[in-house]
Amino acid sequence: MMTCRRVTELTTVEIAGELKFGHKLAVGFHRGLCAKCRRFRRQIAAVDSAVARHLRRAAPASADVRLSDETRVAMKRALELVAEDSE
Amino acid sequence: MPKARKPAAPHDGEPLLEPTLWVDRYGDYLLRYAVCKVAGRGEAEDLVQEALLAAWRGRAKFRGLASERSWLTAILKRKIIDHLRRAVRESSIRTKLPEDRAIDQRFTASGRWKRSPGSWTGDEPTTVLERKEFRDALESCTAKLPGRLRDAFILWHLQEEPTDSVCRSLKMTPGNLWTTLHRARMRLWACLGHTWYEVETDGSAKKGRR
Numbered sequence: 001m002m003t004c005r006r007v008t009e010l011t012t013v014e015i016a017g018e019l020k021f022g023h024k025l026a027v028g029f030h031r032g033l034c035a036k037c038r039r040f041r042r043q044i045a046a047v048d049s050a051v052a053r054h055l056r057r058a059a060p061a062s063a064d065v066r067l068s069d070e071t072r073v074a075m076k077r078a079l080e081l082v083a084e085d086s087e
Numbered sequence: 088m089p090k091a092r093k094p095a096a097p098h099d100g101e102p103l104l105e106p107t108l109w110v111d112r113y114g115d116y117l118l119r120y121a122v123c124k125v126a127g128r129g130e131a132e133d134l135v136q137e138a139l140l141a142a143w144r145g146r147a148k149f150r151g152l153a154s155e156r157s158w159l160t161a162i163l164k165r166k167i168i169d170h171l172r173r174a175v176r177e178s179s180i181r182t183k184l185p186e187d188r189a190i191d192q193r194f195t196a197s198g199r200w201k202r203s204p205g206s207w208t209g210d211e212p213t214t215v216l217e218r219k220e221f222r223d224a225l226e227s228c229t230a231k232l233p234g235r236l237r238d239a240f241i242l243w244h245l246q247e248e249p250t251d252s253v254c255r256s257l258k259m260t261p262g263n264l265w266t267t268l269h270r271a272r273m274r275l276w277a278c279l280g281h282t283w284y285e286v287e288t289d290g291s292a293k294k295g296r297r
Contacts, residue, residue: 003198005190012269018250036203041270043207044276051214051275054225055244058160063220065122067114067132075136080104082091082143 002026007037008044015048104155106143113156117163123226124167124241126234134170138163164245171242175257178235184263187270189277205286212279221283230280232271239264240271 007030013019014027031038059065066076114135121131142149142162149158159260218250229237239257243264246253254261280286 002192004200005194005198008273009265009269011273016250016268036200037090039206040204043204043280044272046212047276047279048272050225051229051240052244053213053216054222055124055222055241057278058116059123059222060219061115061119065115065119067110067118067135071132072110072114075110075139076088076107079110079139079143082140083106 001033004030004034004037007031007034011044013043014017014041015045030047104146104149106139109139109142109155110258113159116156117159118149118161120163120247123229124245125146125170125171126237130170134166135163141166141189169247170240170242171245173233175242175259175270178238184266190270190273193273205280205284206285207280209284215283224279224283228275230281231278236267236271236274239267240275243268267294 010019010023010027013023019027031041031080108121118131118137119139121134122128122260125131125134138159142159145162153161193201209215212221212225216225229241233242242257248256250261250264254264257264259267
């Protein structure tokens with residue numbers, strides 16, 4: 001039987017939806033008998049969907065992630081420069 | 088952005104395409120979008136600036152089909168992807184990845200779990216993602232990943248492209264890409280299990296919380 005370690009490795013390929021047919025069978029067979037690997041798969045897939053969702057949006061507004069006044073001024077200046085250039 | 092396109096909606100009656108107004112209107116939003124995807128605050132700020140400059144140069148392409156903010160966000164996302172690609176490519180000259188002791192120690196020599204993964208009690212990660220404390224835990228775990236694993240993992244999520252084109256752009260074999268992603272996932276999973284679900288680092292259950 002495929003080892004737990006190998007099954008965890010293939011879980012990454014599985015999440016991407018690119019598991020080959022033979023591996024799909026072997027992984028499915030292993031999980032049918034191994035509660036540890038079933039639990040691992042559930043947890044790792046959940047972490048992955050959370051990461052995916054988190055990355056799709058910007059973090060909610062918060063006081064600690066704001067442009068500093070200095071950066072703001074510098075950005076505006078840089079934009080003014082290119083805008084003038086193109087006029 | 089996978090979001091549905093919205094009709095152009097100028098804010099407060101101001102004209103569109105006023106680049107210096109972008110900084111005040113969208114600067115903080117764009118920074119918050121970038122900051123969880125790249126390693127440092129400074130890098131995030133640089134990318135926001137690059138994106139705004141690129142947007143101004145490419146303003147002729149803005150057709151008002153998307154909102155100004157999602158147009159700028161799409162340009163920023165492109166910049167972030169390019170940045171991460173460069174970072175991963177620079178660090179992946181080696182063709183063979185070294186052994187990974189963090190993973191080795193979880194399994195016996197015959198490839199079995201040394202200890203069962205601990206049970207996660209409480210809400211699923213996607214549910215609990217609405218809570219700031221969980222997002223902080225997720226970001227701190229992501230920040231703890233070795234740089235190359237982190238960059239490749241984030242990039243994988245951002246690109247939404249087939250594996251072979253990801254591999255080509257990173258000059259990486261599919262085997263190495265899977266291994267890299269697997270290593271990042273294992274660490275993230277262990278870190279979240281430990282910090283949020285209070286499972287011992289060796290995998291055994293500590294106590295239920297949440």
